[in-house]
Amino acid sequence: MKNYHFIAIGGAVMHNLALALVKKGYHVTGSDDEIYEPSRSRLEKANILPKDYGWYPEKIHADLDGIILGMHARIDNPELLKAQELGIPVYSFPEFIYEQSKNKKRVVIAGSHGKTSITSIILHVLKDQGVDFDYLVGAQISGFDLMVRLSDAPVIIIEGDEYLTSPLDRTPKFFHYKHDIVLVSGIAWDHFNVFPDFEEYKNQFSDLMEKTPKKGELIFCESDKLVKSAAEKVDIEAQKTSYQAHPAIIDSGKTFLKTENGLIPIQIFGEHNLQNLQGAMDVCSSLGLSKEQFYTSIQKFSGAAKRQELIAGNENACLYRDFAHAPSKLQATANAVKSQFPERKLIAVQELHTYSSLNKEFLPNYEGTMDAADIAVIYLNPHAAALKKLELMDEETLRDGFKREDLILFTDSKDLKEFLLNQDYSNSNLLLMSSGSYDNMELGELKAKFK
Incomplete structure (x- = not known):
């Protein structure tokens, strides 16, 4: 049985990963200096809620297969120092996701906006069509009990953000997933505390595009001028696929997609969501789904939590x-x-x-x-x-x-x-x-x- 310890287990994504590993049959422990709901109740139900808040070096021992380090932890965390002293492998969240999925086809959804919505649409359609897949998404989605799934599925859909990886690694998370397919939805200055220079911020996305492998695919929103410019400049042998908002009409407060087979009603709306929908459709196409399958499933999609x-x-x-x-x-x-x-x-x-x-x-x-x-x-x-x-x-x-x-x-x-x-x-x-x-x-x- 694999044995992992989480430093800063209470975070939204961290606790979901911990629960996913328990579901996979791993032995999981963790620590944190504060844990709020719903993380607390969910960890308690899985019997992995830390007994006391705080950091306890005695929890770190040579039998651990690895440490999963959350962004909330400091570089001088006592448990981290003990793990380094014992030579136990320390993984950031994205590094661990890669280790668990390096034999899968990895699809990364990136961009300053739209990541969660696009990922949610893809997950909904794949599930509705009976496709076996793993995933990592940044919000709780209707129909999915966790924000992370790790199994023997051949593909994983990852919402990849540009924020820092861990206290030990000040590079963006999305570099570590080593994508086969990457979608970039938009570039608009964010994380001002980490990227005070806009040029540096934009360069992170250009660097991500450049990492697309020869047999991979770069899917990008051509309606976003910065994304289009970066995608056109990047010198890669991979396939490039551009997209823009899916054609649609609004009638009496309802949005309908314009398709070859007529109008199809959907529950989401807005130009940005029509862009998100088209990007998700292109990803699903790359994974082997037909337009008809996508249109059938998208009608049932009601949106991601707290997204419009x-x-x-x-x-x-x-x-x-x-x-x-x-x-x-x-x-x-x-x-x-x-x-x-x-x-x-x-x-x-x-x-x-x-x-x-x-x-x-x-x-x-x-x-x-x-x-x-x-x-x-x-x-x-x-x-x-x-x-x-x-x-x-x-x-x-x-x-x-x-x-x-x-x-x-x-x-x-x-x-x-x-x-x-x-x-x-x-x-x-x-x-x-x-x-x-x-x-x-x-x-x-x-x-x-x-x-």
Whole structure:
């Protein structure tokens, strides 16, 4: 029996990998200095929840086959130091995924935006068509109990991000998967704390493209100027496949794909999602599925969690939630909802939560991103800014950055909630966008206004 120890087991992806290894029959232990729900309950149910929080070098012993090191751990972590002293192999998350899948066909989905949605579509279609596959995705998806699956399947679909690999490896995660097929959806500056220079950020994607093997394939979104430029410049022998948004029409708030066999209704919408859908379709084609199989399955796809997710609605009003935080994601999501329902008022709320979004120097990148909204609201949590040691921006600074004179700012979630509860939602949509939780704002009363 393989025996692995996780340093920082409580993370969203880390705990899912731990559960996947338990399911595979491995012996798993772990440590962390804090574990929140749902990780805590899921680890407890699998009998691998650490007894106490903290780092315990005595957990590290020579019988371990390896250490899986989370990004949350520090380079001087006592357990890591003990493992290095004993000569135990230390794997970052992506390195371990590669070790488990080096004999499979590896498909990596990359890009500044759209990764989770594209990966989710592919997973849904493959499952619906009865294809055996492994996967790694960055969100919980309906119909899948874990965010990671590792088995004897011949192919693995990997959502590959450009963020740092581990405390020991400051290169992007997606390099380590050593793809056979790679899709790049878009390039828009993100992770400002890691890539303060935009040229350096763009170069990560060019380098990824260059790693495509001779018998592999590079699939790229030609609608994104930066992606198209990088893909055309990269000198590789692999096949290059470009894509753009799948042709579609909107009729009475519903989107229909235009196909050779007529119109096909789908549940997702927006130009960016039509691009995501086409990219996913090209990947499925490379894996041997026909257009007919894809069109049959895509009709049942309702979207990934917190990606333009409808959480309440009636005949003339909807409440949507989205993970959008980077400028390109924010703009695409707001534009999508407004385009789908042009006759409805759009109230868009954006929580600035990440280091990039809270940084005054990065703020100009948000210019025009809220233009589609009839009422544009920003929520800033003073505690989040303080934790990142950043200055809390004022309303005037934000209005100048977004280039929106009527921008409304809240710094207290209770005041924000009261404002939202007092709005008239007849013939309106409310769009909540954040990678956070509005300081744990409870949405029950808001949902009730859309019944």
